[in-house]
Amino acid sequence: MIEVRNLTKAFRDGEVETRVLKGINLKASNGEFIAIMGRSGAGKSTLMYQMSLLDEPTSGEVLIDDQPASKLSASKKTYFRLIQFGYVFQDYALIPELTALENVLLPLLMQNIPLRTARQQARESLARVGLGDHLNQLPSQLSGGEQQRVSISRAVAHRPKVLFADEPTANLDNQSSQLVMDTFLELHRSGQTIIMVTHEEIYARLAEKIIHLDDGQIVAI
Amino acid sequence: MFSGLNWRVGFFLAWRQLWRMSLWTNGLIIFVMILTFLNLVVISGVLVGLIEGAVQAVRTEYTSDVIVSTLKDKDYIDNSQNLINLIRTWPQVSRITARYRAGAILEANYKTRRDKDTPNTAAAQMIGIDPIAENEVTGLASHIVEGHYLAPGDYDKVIIGHFLLKQYLPIESPGFTTLENVGIGSKIRIQIGDVQREVEIKGILKSKVDEVSRSIYMLDSQFRSLIGRNDGNVDEVAIKLNDGVDPLAIKDLLFERGMNNYAKIQTYVDAQPKFLQDIKATFALLGNVISSIGLVVASITIFIVIFINALTRRKFIGILKGIGLTREAIELSYIFQSFFYALVGSAVGLLILYLILVPTIAAHPINFPFSDGILVAPVKETIFRIGLLVLATIVAGYIPARMIVRQNTLDSILGRK
Numbered sequence: 001m002i003e004v005r006n007l008t009k010a011f012r013d014g015e016v017e018t019r020v021l022k023g024i025n026l027k028a029s030n031g032e033f034i035a036i037m038g039r040s041g042a043g044k045s046t047l048m049y050q051m052s053l054l055d056e057p058t059s060g061e062v063l064i065d066d067q068p069a070s071k072l073s074a075s076k077k078t079y080f081r082l083i084q085f086g087y088v089f090q091d092y093a094l095i096p097e098l099t100a101l102e103n104v105l106l107p108l109l110m111q112n113i114p115l116r117t118a119r120q121q122a123r124e125s126l127a128r129v130g131l132g133d134h135l136n137q138l139p140s141q142l143s144g145g146e147q148q149r150v151s152i153s154r155a156v157a158h159r160p161k162v163l164f165a166d167e168p169t170a171n172l173d174n175q176s177s178q179l180v181m182d183t184f185l186e187l188h189r190s191g192q193t194i195i196m197v198t199h200e201e202i203y204a205r206l207a208e209k210i211i212h213l214d215d216g217q218i219v220a221i
Numbered sequence: 222m223f224s225g226l227n228w229r230v231g232f233f234l235a236w237r238q239l240w241r242m243s244l245w246t247n248g249l250i251i252f253v254m255i256l257t258f259l260n261l262v263v264i265s266g267v268l269v270g271l272i273e274g275a276v277q278a279v280r281t282e283y284t285s286d287v288i289v290s291t292l293k294d295k296d297y298i299d300n301s302q303n304l305i306n307l308i309r310t311w312p313q314v315s316r317i318t319a320r321y322r323a324g325a326i327l328e329a330n331y332k333t334r335r336d337k338d339t340p341n342t343a344a345a346q347m348i349g350i351d352p353i354a355e356n357e358v359t360g361l362a363s364h365i366v367e368g369h370y371l372a373p374g375d376y377d378k379v380i381i382g383h384f385l386l387k388q389y390l391p392i393e394s395p396g397f398t399t400l401e402n403v404g405i406g407s408k409i410r411i412q413i414g415d416v417q418r419e420v421e422i423k424g425i426l427k428s429k430v431d432e433v434s435r436s437i438y439m440l441d442s443q444f445r446s447l448i449g450r451n452d453g454n455v456d457e458v459a460i461k462l463n464d465g466v467d468p469l470a471i472k473d474l475l476f477e478r479g480m481n482n483y484a485k486i487q488t489y490v491d492a493q494p495k496f497l498q499d500i501k502a503t504f505a506l507l508g509n510v511i512s513s514i515g516l517v518v519a520s521i522t523i524f525i526v527i528f529i530n531a532l533t534r535r536k537f538i539g540i541l542k543g544i545g546l547t548r549e550a551i552e553l554s555y556i557f558q559s560f561f562y563a564l565v566g567s568a569v570g571l572l573i574l575y576l577i578l579v580p581t582i583a584a585h586p587i588n589f590p591f592s593d594g595i596l597v598a599p600v601k602e603t604i605f606r607i608g609l610l611v612l613a614t615i616v617a618g619y620i621p622a623r624m625i626v627r628q629n630t631l632d633s634i635l636g637r638k
Contacts, residue, residue: 054543055631075547082545093540093634097241102233107544110230138241154544 007060035207086155145176231553254566265508275592321349349444528621539633559618
């Protein structure tokens with residue numbers, strides 16, 4: 001379970017301080033599918049970055065299974081991200097010189113999984129998202145939708161506790177977006193916790209809980 | 222940093238990045254490394270080889286492996302014939318040549334000169350030789366550039382070093398004079414002490430060894446009569462040893478026999494002029510300085526290559542960190558890449574060095590004014606330089622990688638400054 005308490009985040013540019021998150025309180029239970037919505041600049045991606053330990057809040061606390069994340073060292077946070085979390089980014093964030101299989105394989109290797117097992121696990125993960133025939137293709141040889149599914153496959157291959165997705169359909173056409181959302185729903189049905197940032201209501205509605213953010217504050221759940 | 226896991230993932234990333242990088246980019250970086258390697262080894266190797274060539278020339282053309290000469294306070298080697306006979310019995314000795322030496326004044330225009338004319342003279346070392354024995358030891362005949370080498374029975378004939386002739390050395394320097402308008406067939410007058418003799422120039426010698434090029438040679442039998450020495454004592458004995466015999470061992474043997482009481486005994490190394498040894502050390506130092514600059518340039522090249530590579534891949538580095546790869550694993554991937562470039566560059570450089578450059582330059586030495594330069598590249602030293610190059614490259618690759626990898630993960634992912 002992830003809990004956010006009185007979370008604030010401010011950016012400073014010289015003398016000017018911009019407060020992007022203003023005292024957010026939020027709980028995400030295991031197995032939940034949460035969509036964070038809001039207009040551009042509302043702070044939804046920033047909130048996700050704090051929750052997923054990619055960034056540090058200005059004040060407040062992120063608790064993961066009741067443990068305060070602020071007490072974790074940088075290397076512990078890295079390890080936490082490797083083992084407990086999975087990430088899907090808007091622009092897929094695949095490593096261009098690695099094939100689809102290698103992109104999925106890489107974090108598994110970092111978890112000290114033997115190469116043969118990791119390779120098998122990566123193959124299965126790609127097959128689950130319908131890319132069993134694209135294992136050896138480089139990202140540049142895949143369509144946007146396929147790249148995003150490789151990204152999802154990489155994020156969930158190690159069965160993380162939480163899958164974070166930042167605007168996963170923003171760069172995709174309707175058909176590809178639907179395929180990605182179908183994959184999310186299937187993962188959710190199998191018990192995967194998902195926290196997704198989106199500005200598209202049609203996809204947000206697929207989540208169990210929708211959090212509306214505006215000007216750094218939750219305005220509706 | 223040194224956990225096996227980091228190494229494994231670092232290698233996985235590095236290998237794939239190298240494998241899928243543009244062939245031209247890889248080729249260009251490796252080409253720079255090859256040039257750097259050659260710069261490290263060849264520049265200093267040629268500088269040292271330039272002097273080494275001169276040392277080898279003195280050995281092959283003048284001193285041979287061991288040289289026995291007169292003691293400072295003597296005019297000749299006492300008991301020379303005993304010494305020569307003893308040396309001849311040693312199986313390690315291949316050939317010997319005995320020489321007579323004396324300072325001489327050469328004069329060319331003595332027949333046509335009027336009282337007010339300046340004498341056309343030159344001071345030289347006159348050397349009496351057995352032409353066959355001398356040629357067997359020093360290959361003197363091969364240095365004849367005009368005319369012919371001396372033959373037994375060539376009385377009143379000489380061969381002259383090219384430094385004594387103005388047409389070969391058109392330089393005026395105080396204390397060093399040359400003969401004008403003298404060539405093959407010219408008659409010159411030589412004066413040794415009070416004795417004068419007219420001789421004909423049979424051949425002109427050209428060598429890069431000053432001791433040869435500034436000397437004039439005649440038959441030993443005639444030389445003996447000129448200097449009035451009939452006891453068989455000589456001034457110099459050059460000893461050529463069989464292949465693989467250590468000159469020092471022969472020197473020790475001569476010392477054991479007490480020959481050092483009668484003569485100065487030197488190996489070709491001992492007999493090297495001091496200035497040559499000094500220049501050799503100076504050039505080695507100079508070579509090291511140039512090589513060090515090359516090493517710095519190579520380090521900067523790799524630094525720039527890795528820095529640009531890491532900078533353009535900053536976003537992906539951020540993503541790798543974001544999905545849980547350790548900084549050390551990512552840094553190691555860049556270290557492996559640098560190591561790969563240094564290793565491949567050095568390996569290709571080694572092949573070029575030992576399969577092409579060293580044998581080619583040995584077969585066709587570089588024609589420097591005072592030596593036939595060779596390329597000196599001892600394997601041990603070359604390996605040391607490879608070690609230096611690899612080390613410098615790894616450091617040069619690690620620093621920029623570390624600079625980029627240590628940046629904030631989210632800033633890297635989002636491309637924020």
